[in-house]
Amino acid sequence: MxxxxxxxxxxxxxxxxxxxxxxxxPLALSVVVGVQLLLMVLGRVEAKTxxxxxxxxxxxxxxxxxxxxFVPDTRLALVTGLKMMAMAMVFILVLATTRVQDLxxxxxxxxxxxxxxxxxxxxxxxxxxxxxSESRTIQxxxxxxxxSTKGNIVKRMINFLAIVKPLVLRAISRSETMALSMELxxxxxxxxxxxxxxxxxWHDYTAxxxxxxxxxxxxxx
Amino acid sequence: MEQKQDVVYYQAKGGKYRWVAVTALLLAIGAILxxxxxxxxxxxxxxxxxxxxxxxxxxxxSLSQAVGIGLVxxxxxxxxxxxxxxxxxxxxxxxxxxICTLIVSxxxxxxxxxxxIRPAISGFLSTVCSxxxxxxxxxxxxxxxxxxxxxxxxPVVFITGAINCLITQLLYFPAQRLFDANGGH
Amino acid sequence: MSEIVxxxxxxxxxxxxxxxxxxxxxxxxxxxxxxxxxxxxSGKTSLCLAIAGAVPHYYGGAMAGQVYxxxxxxxxxxxCEIANIVGLVLEDYESQLVTxxxxxxxxxxxxxRGVEQSEINRRVKEAxxxxxxxxxxxxxxxxxxxxxxxxxxxxxxxxTKPQILVLDEPTxxxxxxxxxxxxxxxxxxxxxxxxxxxVVEHDLSLALPFASQFILLADGSVEKAxxxxxxxxxxxxxxxxxxxxxxxxxxKLGLEPEFSSFGDWKTDxxxxxxxxxxxxxxxxxKSA
Numbered sequence: 001m002x003x004x005x006x007x008x009x010x011x012x013x014x015x016x017x018x019x020x021x022x023x024x025x026p027l028a029l030s031v032v033v034g035v036q037l038l039l040m041v042l043g044r045v046e047a048k049t050x051x052x053x054x055x056x057x058x059x060x061x062x063x064x065x066x067x068x069x070f071v072p073d074t075r076l077a078l079v080t081g082l083k084m085m086a087m088a089m090v091f092i093l094v095l096a097t098t099r100v101q102d103l104x105x106x107x108x109x110x111x112x113x114x115x116x117x118x119x120x121x122x123x124x125x126x127x128x129x130x131x132x133s134e135s136r137t138i139q140x141x142x143x144x145x146x147x148s149t150k151g152n153i154v155k156r157m158i159n160f161l162a163i164v165k166p167l168v169l170r171a172i173s174r175s176e177t178m179a180l181s182m183e184l185x186x187x188x189x190x191x192x193x194x195x196x197x198x199x200x201x202w203h204d205y206t207a208x209x210x211x212x213x214x215x216x217x218x219x220x221x
Numbered sequence: 222m223e224q225k226q227d228v229v230y231y232q233a234k235g236g237k238y239r240w241v242a243v244t245a246l247l248l249a250i251g252a253i254l255x256x257x258x259x260x261x262x263x264x265x266x267x268x269x270x271x272x273x274x275x276x277x278x279x280x281x282x283s284l285s286q287a288v289g290i291g292l293v294x295x296x297x298x299x300x301x302x303x304x305x306x307x308x309x310x311x312x313x314x315x316x317x318x319x320i321c322t323l324i325v326s327x328x329x330x331x332x333x334x335x336x337x338i339r340p341a342i343s344g345f346l347s348t349v350c351s352x353x354x355x356x357x358x359x360x361x362x363x364x365x366x367x368x369x370x371x372x373x374x375x376p377v378v379f380i381t382g383a384i385n386c387l388i389t390q391l392l393y394f395p396a397q398r399l400f401d402a403n404g405g406h
Numbered sequence: 407m408s409e410i411v412x413x414x415x416x417x418x419x420x421x422x423x424x425x426x427x428x429x430x431x432x433x434x435x436x437x438x439x440x441x442x443x444x445x446x447x448s449g450k451t452s453l454c455l456a457i458a459g460a461v462p463h464y465y466g467g468a469m470a471g472q473v474y475x476x477x478x479x480x481x482x483x484x485x486c487e488i489a490n491i492v493g494l495v496l497e498d499y500e501s502q503l504v505t506x507x508x509x510x511x512x513x514x515x516x517x518x519r520g521v522e523q524s525e526i527n528r529r530v531k532e533a534x535x536x537x538x539x540x541x542x543x544x545x546x547x548x549x550x551x552x553x554x555x556x557x558x559x560x561x562x563x564x565x566t567k568p569q570i571l572v573l574d575e576p577t578x579x580x581x582x583x584x585x586x587x588x589x590x591x592x593x594x595x596x597x598x599x600x601x602x603x604x605v606v607e608h609d610l611s612l613a614l615p616f617a618s619q620f621i622l623l624a625d626g627s628v629e630k631a632x633x634x635x636x637x638x639x640x641x642x643x644x645x646x647x648x649x650x651x652x653x654x655x656x657x658k659l660g661l662e663p664e665f666s667s668f669g670d671w672k673t674d675x676x677x678x679x680x681x682x683x684x685x686x687x688x689x690x691x692k693s694a
Contacts, residue, residue, distance in 0.1 A: 191520030235464025
């Protein structure tokens with residue numbers, strides 16, 4: 001299963017979402033969730049993947065309760081919770097077993113998504129840890145200057161903006177350096193080679209036909 | 222070495238991809254703020270939308286660029302958030318980015334007196350539009366009851382819209398001054 | 407052959423009131439290790455940008471005079487072509503790093519240029535080895551330390567095999583240890599890989615042991631350029647550069663009126679040896 005190409009996994013997320021939308025039986029939805037859990041175990045994902053899944057489960061319980069409060073129908077509430085679980089879990093599963101770059105490479109090379117947007121996406125991800133530590137630094141600095149997160153909502157928000165503003169401004173000035181460096185490094189040239197990407201093999205065709213079969217089965221049934 | 226040289230004026234050819242850089246960095250900020258924002262009475266701004274609204278106000282993209290920006294905005298949070306419905310996010314941010322771009326490129330002045338409130342309006346409408354699309358999809362797909370939608374979700378959508386309206390307006394102008402100070406080392 | 411030749415370069419940014427560079431003429435020889443100094447706002451960054459072609463191509467503005475890098479006249483070449491000759495590492499090098507992992511970063515410029523995959527792999531390996539980041543290919547960029555990120559930025563511009571490496575204030579965000587490690591690296595690149603190096607540096611004592619040429623900019627013009635000794639001698643004679651003078655040379659220029667003149671010290675050891683020698687002579691003279 002985990003030898004399949006990134007493209008197949010992208011298709012998988014769509015197909016699972018489709019199944020989740022189409023299915024209304026708690027049993028069938030449980031199977032979808034169960035199979036994904038099994039794939040996580042087989043794929044030997046890290047502990048944090050299970051933690052993220054547990055968070056999702058918690059949210060599914062919340063949805064269940066929300067639904068139940070308004071419409072006291074256990075079956076319907078269960079379906080709601082499981083649908084959400086099935087749809088969101090597939091992303092956790094795929095991201096835990098695939099590098100983001102391989103997914104974007106597949107999107108650019110095989111789905112013809114323009115490279116600028118794949119670049120925008122991975123670059124945003126690249127800067128998340130940097131900005132996270134930067135925001136902590138600013139937060140500490142502002143705390144020293146007496147900004148607090150107390151008071152009424154508006155006040156708290158405005159205080160929080162004192163942390164956001166320097167982050168945004170730094171990002172703006174960084175964008176200039178980045179844009180220059182991108183041009184120096186030939187970004188946007190038509191010559192760009194698409195990079196290595198995994199062509200579909202028999203694993204993929206097996207997996208894809210499996211997905212098609214299940215989908216047809218669901219809709220014909 | 223003293224020699225008179227003719228001065229040549231060059232057109233700036235750089236910055237072709239600054240829109241990519243700015244959007245990427247602002248979306249990264251949106252993603253981290255989503256993680257670190259203290260929840261205020263259960264209502265938090267939607268930082269991702271606020272950030273792409275600022276980006277779109279700065280760079281004034283074409284509609285096709287807006288489609289890309291919206292999809293990337295929807296995708297950026299997938300690896301971090303515990304989103305209930307990632308494909309819903311892709312669609313809703315796409316709608317939000319398109320609305321924002323339409324407002325930004327609208328030829329009419331959006332002002333109160335001398336104050337340009339285009340950022341605020343675009344921030345509010347994009348957030349509300351994106352919120353309506355997302356909750357609408359969620360309602361249909363998860364077959365949520367109408368009451369839960371009307372009394373649980375819609376108020377949140379509009380409150381978030383109001384907060385984002387304020388944030389976009391407050392952050393846009395300092396950002397814009399810096400953005401336009403091109404090459405002013 | 408001179409690697410960088412600048413003649414009569416004047417430049418004004420599009421919206422600026424006054425020029426950033428005024429009639430700058432300079433030669434930096436092939437294989438030189440040049441350090442560029444000057445107070446804030448003296449045009450150091452603009453000069454770096456001009457050598458890399460970002461001025462005038464990226465920023466626009468009014469420019470007079472010429473910049474040649476190797477055989478190429480920057481005004482007549484594209485910014486990306488110049489990058490094949492000049493590698494530019496900006497002061498905010500972290501913003502130059504745009505990919506998730508180390509190897510992708512080095513490969514980025516090559517992929518954009520349509521270089522073949524096998525060649526990319528080879529060059530990535532080579533560039534990482536040059537900066538001492540071998541073995542970190544798969545590591546996340548964000549997980550690197552500040553100094554390592556800088557090395558990565560250097561590796562990513564070296565991947566296109568430039569003959570010239572320009573660094574704008576590379577040590578401003580480094581601790582003293584990191585700064586001297588960086589200079590060791592630049593020295594190695596200069597000696598082993600025959601790269602011509604131009605580095606903007608506030609703290610000339612860092613560059614002193616390695617540099618073959620100092621350039622002092624003031625208000626957008628070259629105030630003094632030449633061998634490190636010549637330039638330091640000149641700076642010593644000017645009151646407002648007193649603080650910019652390396653401590654070693656403050657000592658040397660302070661002592662010289664009292665004693666004989668010393669050699670052109672580059673390192674603490676050189677100075678210590680000469681001073682010990684000098685003291686021994688004094689002692690010998692006394693006891694005689």
